[in-house]
Each structure stands twice: as structure tokens, then as C-alpha cells.
Amino acid sequence: xxxxxxxxxxxxxxxxxxxxxxxxxxxxxxxxxxxxxxxxxxxxxxxxxxxxxxxxxxxxxxxxxxxxxxxxxxxxxxxxxxxxxxxxxxxxxxxxxxxxxxxxxxxxxxxxxxxxxxxxxxxxxxxxxxxxxxxxxxxxxxxxxxxxxxxxxxxxxxxxxxxxxxxxxxxxxxxxxxxxxxxxxxxxxxxxxxxxxxxxxxxxxxxxxxxxxxxxxxxxxxxxxxxxxxxxxxxxxxxxxxxxxxxxxxxxxxxxxxxxxxxxxxxxxxxxxxxxxxxxxxxxxxxxxxxxxxxxxxxxxxxxxxxxxxxxxx
Amino acid sequence: xxxxxxxxxxxxxxxxxxxxxxxxxxxxxxxxxxxxxxxxxxxxxxxxxxxxxxxxxxxxxxxxxxxxxxxxxxxxxxxxxxxxxxxxxxxxxxxxxxxxxxxxxxxxxxxxxxxxxxxxxxxxxxxxxxxxxxxxxxxxxxxxxxxxxxxxxxxxxxxxxxxxxxxxxxxxxxxxxxxxxxxxxxxxxxxxxxxxxxxxxxxxxxxxxxxxxxxxxxxxxxxxxxxxxxxxxxxxxxxxxxxxxxxxxxxxxxxxxxxxxxxxxxxxxxxxxxxxxxxxxxxxxxxxxxxxxxxxxxxxxxxxxxxxxxxxxx
Numbered sequence: 001x002x003x004x005x006x007x008x009x010x011x012x013x014x015x016x017x018x019x020x021x022x023x024x025x026x027x028x029x030x031x032x033x034x035x036x037x038x039x040x041x042x043x044x045x046x047x048x049x050x051x052x053x054x055x056x057x058x059x060x061x062x063x064x065x066x067x068x069x070x071x072x073x074x075x076x077x078x079x080x081x082x083x084x085x086x087x088x089x090x091x092x093x094x095x096x097x098x099x100x101x102x103x104x105x106x107x108x109x110x111x112x113x114x115x116x117x118x119x120x121x122x123x124x125x126x127x128x129x130x131x132x133x134x135x136x137x138x139x140x141x142x143x144x145x146x147x148x149x150x151x152x153x154x155x156x157x158x159x160x161x162x163x164x165x166x167x168x169x170x171x172x173x174x175x176x177x178x179x180x181x182x183x184x185x186x187x188x189x190x191x192x193x194x195x196x197x198x199x200x201x202x203x204x205x206x207x208x209x210x211x212x213x214x215x216x217x218x219x220x221x222x223x224x225x226x227x228x229x230x231x232x233x234x235x236x237x238x239x240x241x242x243x244x245x246x247x248x249x250x251x252x253x254x255x256x257x258x259x260x261x262x263x264x265x266x267x268x269x270x271x272x273x274x275x276x277x278x279x280x281x282x283x284x285x286x287x288x289x290x291x292x293x294x295x296x297x298x299x300x301x302x303x304x305x306x307x308x309x310x311x312x313x314x
Numbered sequence: 315x316x317x318x319x320x321x322x323x324x325x326x327x328x329x330x331x332x333x334x335x336x337x338x339x340x341x342x343x344x345x346x347x348x349x350x351x352x353x354x355x356x357x358x359x360x361x362x363x364x365x366x367x368x369x370x371x372x373x374x375x376x377x378x379x380x381x382x383x384x385x386x387x388x389x390x391x392x393x394x395x396x397x398x399x400x401x402x403x404x405x406x407x408x409x410x411x412x413x414x415x416x417x418x419x420x421x422x423x424x425x426x427x428x429x430x431x432x433x434x435x436x437x438x439x440x441x442x443x444x445x446x447x448x449x450x451x452x453x454x455x456x457x458x459x460x461x462x463x464x465x466x467x468x469x470x471x472x473x474x475x476x477x478x479x480x481x482x483x484x485x486x487x488x489x490x491x492x493x494x495x496x497x498x499x500x501x502x503x504x505x506x507x508x509x510x511x512x513x514x515x516x517x518x519x520x521x522x523x524x525x526x527x528x529x530x531x532x533x534x535x536x537x538x539x540x541x542x543x544x545x546x547x548x549x550x551x552x553x554x555x556x557x558x559x560x561x562x563x564x565x566x567x568x569x570x571x572x573x574x575x576x577x578x579x580x581x582x583x584x585x586x587x588x589x590x591x592x593x594x595x596x597x598x599x600x601x602x603x604x605x606x607x608x609x610x611x612x613x614x615x616x617x618x619x620x621x622x623x624x625x626x627x628x
Contacts, residue, residue: 018458018459019459019460020459020460020461021460022460022461023459023460023461023465023468024465024468024469024471024472024475025472026468026471026472027459027464027465027468027471028459031459075425076425079421079422079425082398082421083417084396084416084417084418084420084421085418085421101471102398102471103398104398104399104467104468104470104471105468105471106398107393107396107398107399107421108393108464108467108468108471110425111389111390111393111424111425111428111457111464112458112459112464112465112468114425114428114429115428115454115457115458115459115462115464116458116459118432118450118454119451119454119458122447122450122451122454126447129443129444129447130443132447133436133440133443133446133447136432136436136450137433137436140429140432140433140436143425143429144332144426144429144430144432144433145332145333145334145337145341145342145345145426145429145430145433146333146334146335146336146337147334147336147337148429150341150422150425150426150429151337151338151341151426153418153422154337154338154340154341154418154419154422154426155338156418157338157340157341157416157418157419157422158338158339158340161338
């Protein structure tokens with residue numbers, strides 16, 4: 001079974017088990033819409049791949065850890081898409097949760113998914129208390145204060161923010177949680193796996209910035225040009241487009257090199273390369289430069305990495 | 315030390331410890347505003363009171379459990395106050411979080427508080443893994459699907475909802491978690507303490523409905539008349555005002571009677587009585603009936619317990 005299939009199967013099983021019966025049907029439908037709308041499942045796959053490298057001796061715990069990461073990711077997307085933030089109408093080519101269900105339900109769906117992430121771990125890990133506690137701690141680090149994805153998103157509301165700190169928290173933190181969770185599910189030290197998550201997470205954020213400039217909305221499945229629109233810190237703004245692409249390539253190299261010596265190293269490097277091409281397709285870059293021969297690839301004026309969105313209406 | 319003082323001290327200590335250092339300052343300030351704006355701290359006090367009755371042999375775990383409950387409660391208030399729900403400008407006489415900080419920060423503050431609740435437990439309970447896991451499970455039950463406070467709030471978005479089910483989930487669930495957490499912190503069976511939480515929680519919701527009718531905004535510290543405004547299920551609407559007050563009194567009696575035989579039974583009964591008077595002050599009721607001699611105390615027309623807020627703009 002491919003990692004993607006394993007992730008999808010685990011998500012379906014754990015979602016239904018954790019939702020239980022008797023919950024408000026529209027809330028459950030909103031949460032289902034948030035989770036089952038065609039995500040790439042990269043975080044759970046990453047967790048499962050590292051677990052495979054570490055022996056994967058309790059696969060049901062690995063599955064739960066992988067699911068918990070994806071539920072947290074989906075929760076953050078639901079809230080990020082809301083009018084208070086990106087005000088996005090579409091995600092992965094479908095209506096966002098608040099568009100399909102309502103703002104109140106989007107708000108509650110995000111909250112419900114955060115709690116569900118912990119519940120999934122609790123339901124699977126009670127017989128492995130030490131690993132369970134380590135996994136919950138690792139998950140909280142990736143999401144909460146001071147450096148998790150919630151904090152990362154909140155840097156957009158400060159009057160000044162460091163681009164690296166912002167990107168590490170907004171995207172990198174949950175990638176680090178993902179690789180570490182793979183090791184922790186097997187009762188192993190997570191530290192050797194943290195750099196893989198960190199480099200890959202930073203690469204994802206840079207890729208997101210690049211695609212926000214060069215992709216069209218149809219292929220991206222969500223609105224483009226959001227970083228400029230919301231005056232958000234962006235690598236493409238800070239480094240210029242070709243600088244951002246070079247930075248992305250370097251991060252992918254670093255991610256691949258960071259993989260510890262193990263029997264699954266080749267498989268993991270292959271996964272990193274596949275993701276790299278999926279994230280920033282060479283053809284897309286070439287097509288963009290061909291159709292925008294005079295586009296500035298370096299910023300002409302110094303670009304502020306800082307922004308204060310909190311004072312602007314959304 | 316009074317339970318209230320113990321709760322406040324534990325909140326301050328655990329909040330700072332869990333926030334760590336280096337988080338976005340405005341996010342931390344928004345979360346602090348949400349937590350330290352003069353709440354009654356009834357859930358943590360209830361947890362601590364039950365723990366006292368159960369021996370309170372690991373007080374630092376009791377404190378963490380109490381804090382986690384209050385953080386979840388505060389998270390739900392922050393999100394409930396937002397424009398997508400109540401659109402409330404004030405809470406406890408102060409600006410709500412989205413008014414004082416911004417909608418994006420209110421959204422993130424709520425998310426951050428949910429994760430912080432788990433983190434507080436994890437930081438305090440690692441050396442008591444069994445109790446810790448039971449406490450986390452109990453907390454998730456009180457907040458998540460299918461019957462926790464997130465589900466309770468979501469019943470407002472359904473086209474039909476049972477008033478009892480709605481109230482049990484919206485308010486009762488976290489009260490049940492609170493009394494059960496007191497027992498679980500001491501490694502004891504939570505079941506005997508669940509009815510106290512359930513009756514008290516229902517009484518709180520009924521009291522909220524009553525005060526929404528008879529109080530003025532100044533004494534309540536938040537807008538009144540919200541149930542009618544938002545067409546929300548309400549005991550005062552369903553039973554009439556005197557019916558709701560009688561129901562409240564009955565619930566308080568049941569709460570007091572449910573307290574298991576223990577050396578702290580008198581202390582707990584006293585706490586319940588004090589809360590009863592604080593919630594629905596006799597003087598307030600008498601004052602209202604004096605100034606509204608012709609107010610309908612029974613509904614004149616059948617009252618729909620169901621509502622669909624999801625289709626109305628907020």
C-alpha cells in the first residue's frame with residue numbers, strides 16, 4: 001500500500017471513530033469537507049515514511065500520529081481561509097468551509113478538528129502511554145505557542161516580524177512535528193529527524209510564495225496574488241523570483257542531505273525529490289519566464305518583511 | 315488559600331510557563347486578555363473542590379487540570395464573541411478580544427488557548443502518565459465531538475435541535491469535565507462526580523438565559539437580549555420566566571443532592587448555594603417582576619426550540 005493510500009485510509013477510519021455519534025450533523029459535514037477535499041497529505045506521509053525508517057513497530061500509533069498532524073493542518077487551513085484572514089472562496093478547487101457551510105460552522109469546525117487531533121492520539125495510544133505523551137507534546141509544539149503554526153500565523157498581525165521566524169513557525173513547525181512524530185511513534189529519538197522537517201517545511205513555504213506569483217488560480221485551486229494583496233512577508237518579494245527559486249532548490253538539497261543513514265534513506269530521498277517537482281514544477285517556472293520576459297526577478301526597491309494586518313479591515 | 319485565589323495563581327503560573335518565550339507579543343497579549351479579565355473561575359474551583367474531597371494527593375496536577383478547563387472555557391468565549399457568532403463588543407465589562415485586538419488575533423487566540431490547555435496538562439502530568447491520559451481524555455470529551463462544548467455551540471447552526479441536548483453540550487459538558495477532572499487528578503473514579511457537574515452546568519445555562527432577559531447590560535458586563543436577537547434556544551423562551559426560575563432552583567437542589575458522601579460534602583454544598591445566589595440573585599428577580607408587572611412569564615405562543623443561524627448574516 002502506498003503511503004498516500006495508507007494516510008487516506010487512516011484518516012477515514014480515525015475521523016469517524018473520533019467524531020462518534022450524535023454530533024450536530026452540519027458540524028460533522030463541515031469538518032469532513034475540511035479534511036476530505038483532496039489534500040496532498042504530505043505531513044502524514046512524511047510521518048509514516050520516517051516511521052517506516054524507524055521500524056514502525058506499532059503501526060496503529062503511527063497512523064494516529066499521522067492523522068493528528070493532518071487534522072491540525074486542516075484546522076489551520078479552515079481558519080486561515082476565513083474572512084478575518086485570507087477571505088478565500090476556494091481551496092483545492094472547491095468552496096472553502098465558510099463558503100460551503102457558513103462562518104460560524106467554519107470557526108467551530110476548526111476548533112473541533114484541533115480537539116479531534118488530540119482525541120485520535122488518545123484513542124490509539126492509551127496502551128503506549130510514554131509514546132503517546134511524547135506524541136501529544138510534539139504535536140502541541142508544532143501547533144501552539146511559542147513557535148507553532150498558530151504563532152506563525154500570528155506573526156502576520158505584528159508590526160514587525162522576521163521572515164525566517166515567520167516561515168519556520170507558520171509552515172516549518174508542523175513539518176518538524178511530522179518527521180519527529182514518525183520517530184516518536186516507534187519510541188525513538190526524534191532529534192535526528194528534525195532537520196528534514198525543518199528544511200522541507202521552509203521549502204514548502206517558499207514554494208507557496210513562488211506559486212502565489214507564477215501560478216494561475218485554476219491550476220492552484222485557490223486565489224493567487226494573495227501575498228501582495230495582504231502585504232504578507234514573502235520570499236518571492238524579498239529575494240525576487242529567481243532568488244526564491246534558487247533558495248527553494250537549495251532547501252530541497254539540504255532536506256535530502258539531512259536524512260539520517262538508514263535502510264529507507266533512498267526511499268525518503270525519492271519522496272523529497274517527487275515533492276520538490278510537485279511543489280515547483282520546472283515547466284511552470286519556464287512557462288512563466290517565457291510569458292513574462294520583462295518581469296522583475298529581483299525586487300527593485302527594498303521590500304519590508306514586516307506587516308501589520310491587524311489594523312486593516314478583512 | 316481560597317479556591318478562587320488558588321485558581322488565579324495556578325492560571326498565572328501555567329499561562330506564562332506554557333506561553334514560553336519568543337511568541338508573537340500581540341498574540342500573547344490577546345490570549346492574556348481572554349484569560350485575565352475577571353472571570354468567576356467556577357470550572358477550576360469546581361475541579362479543585364472535588365479534588366479536595368478526593369484527597370488532592372497531587373495538587374500540581376489538580377491545578378493544571380483546573381487551568382486547562384478554564385483555558386478551554388476562555389477559548390470558547392473568545393470565538394463565541396466574534397462577529398460570526400454573537401458579535402459582542404463587551405465581556406465582563408471590557409472590550410472583547412476581537413474588539414481590543416482584531417478579528418484575526420481573536421481567531422488565533424482561541425486556537426492558541428485550546429492547544430495551551432493540553433500543553434498545561436502535559437507539562438504538569440508527565441510523571442503521572444495514567445492520570446494525565448485520563449485527564450486529557452476527559453478534557454477532550456468536554457470540548458470536542460460528539461457532545462462537548464464545540465458541538466453544543468454548533469447546535470445553533472442546525473435547522474432543528476433539542477433544547478436539553480443543546481444545553482447539556484453547550485455548557486454542561488465542560489462542567490461535567492470539571493467535576494470529573496477533580497476526581498481524575500487524584501486517581502479516583504470520576505463517575506460519582508458527573509451528576510454534580512451535569513446539574514450545575516444545566517443550571518448555569520438556564521441562569522444565563524434568565525439573566526439575558528432580566529439583567530441590564532451594565533450589571534451583566536455584556537449585551538443582553540441576545541437569545542431573542544439571535545433566535546437562540548432559551549429556557550426563558552421555552553418555559554417562561556417563572557418556569558425558568560423554578561427549573562433553575564430545582565437543578566440547584568439536584569446538584570446539591572448529588573454530591574457523594576465525603577468529608578467535604580458540606581463545603582461543596584455551600585459552594586453550590588453561593589453560586590446559585592451569584593448566578594440568579596433573588597433581588598434581581600424581585601426587582602424585575604416589580605418593574606415589569608405585566609411581563610409575560612409564560613410564553614404566549616409555542617416557542618420553537620430550533621433555529622438556523624447559519625443562513626443569517628452575522
